[in-house]
Amino acid sequence: MAFEPVLLKYIHEDRSREMDFYLSHNGYEGAKKSLDMSPKDVIELVKASGLRGRGGAGFPTGMKWSFIPPDKKPVYLSCNADESEPGTFKDRYIVEGDPHQLLEGIIICCWAIQSNQAYIYIRGEFALGAKILKKAIQEAREKGFIGKKIFGKDFDLDIFVVRGAGAYICGEETAQLTSIEGSRGNPKLKPPFPAVQGLFGKPTIINNVETLANLPHIMNNGAEWYKQFGTEKSPGFKIFSISGHVNKPGNYEVPLGISLKELIYDYAGGVRNNKKIKAIIPGGSSTPILKVDQIDIKMDYESLAAAGSMLGSGAITVLDEDTCMVDAIWNLMRFYHHESCGQCTPCREGTGWLEKIVARIKKGFGTKEDLDNLLEICDNMQGKTICVLADAAAMPMRSYVNTFRNEFEAMIKL
């Protein structure tokens, strides 16, 4: 446990939200430094650091930026603060606790992609976070870090907070853009990818809050420094949100590649009431479930992919031995059914059927065919829709049936 947090270092300080305090510990130095470099060099530095997106997909950040075509203007940034994947509560922590760290990251990104307009799309429930961000933006504007000719350079930047209004789907990047455009949050087909044709038809980068918060530290300390943490393919550190049946749920920032067991027992204080663990959701509700015998797994992108799951947003939920897995997946299918935007039939109908069939099993009216039906519905959803919400529902559904088939069968026989 020798690692000293970087992103969450000052989060518990009384004045962590204030400009003066942020400036007192090297604040906005990374942004200044980046503006002294060429945008291309900033992109190369971020590429060299190996930083990967912290929202869920783990796409290399620098590479994403390099997809922006050089000749199309204007360019937009949408900072994804929609944080709606069940289990995840890390971005809220950064936004509410250290907003200037995020703003500095946004400035660095906007310089790199040559964007003069950034939006922070924050979920509607985070009213406090939106208020804190607006105040921080005002402070940064007064200092000349946001607005016309920032840091005295020939570069203008506006950052505007857009509040969402209660829709999981708006965390999906194309849905987020349609929402900012003033529409129902319906995702759009890719390609064209947002980097080429995104917000208002213009090149757009969507980056997660935690991803952007990494940037000031990479600018200040360099790519080599960043790469000393984590693994070769998953460099750096990550905030893991740990919830469920643990003694000390919360956000823990650690180098990638740490073992799941260490996170659960050394950081989150082990399981409540000394119970045994039955299962662990490793990266948010849409990631395939792990059994307790996989607890030694390393928490990085490639190790989880090799185990058939995903690091996702780094949201770990521990389920103890008393948890009914049928009940657990019913709750999640209910969630995905509710949150499906309804655009694509396989998702709109599929999530509904998954919920209904699991509910039937839960009530003791399940039939022998139901389990195969569930898996077949998953087949008919995955990869057959505009966005990945269908996959986000089908992946856990499939994994719960395959991993805990005995529990489903026991309920069907009752």
Place this chain on the structure above:
Amino acid sequence: MNQVKQLSKERLEEFEEILTHFPNKKAALLPTLRLVEEEFGYVDTEGCRVAAKLLDLSPAYVYGVLTFYTHYKREWHGKYRIMVCGTLMCAISKSLEIVAHLKNKLGIEVGERTADGKFSLEKVECLASCGTAPAMQINDDYYENLTIQKVDEILESLK
């Protein structure tokens, strides 16, 4: 139909300021619905007309957008809009017992409002409070690590 409702001068100024951050008027719809919500306490069809007129959109379009989202305060909500998280991480931390207690205490079902208009009750999806479950929101405020006793105290404080 005559438009009776209008935004106050201060909010109209705020509206004009919001427009400066977007390349077109339509994009200001979500923030404008927030202004309507603040001004009138909720967004109803009349509020949709106010937003539509300001943004040169049809009221039907605005209503379509409004009803896609669940978080705008609507006319049926109580003065105190109680939203308890029912998603897995809160559910395994007994948030459904909190819902049952609230139903019992307020004498209403989920999706209803008390007769005096004071409280409405909703079961909502993940509030990003999984580390402090069970959680609920009342209007814009978060209440976390809930117990039955804590819920009673919160309700008491809102009387």
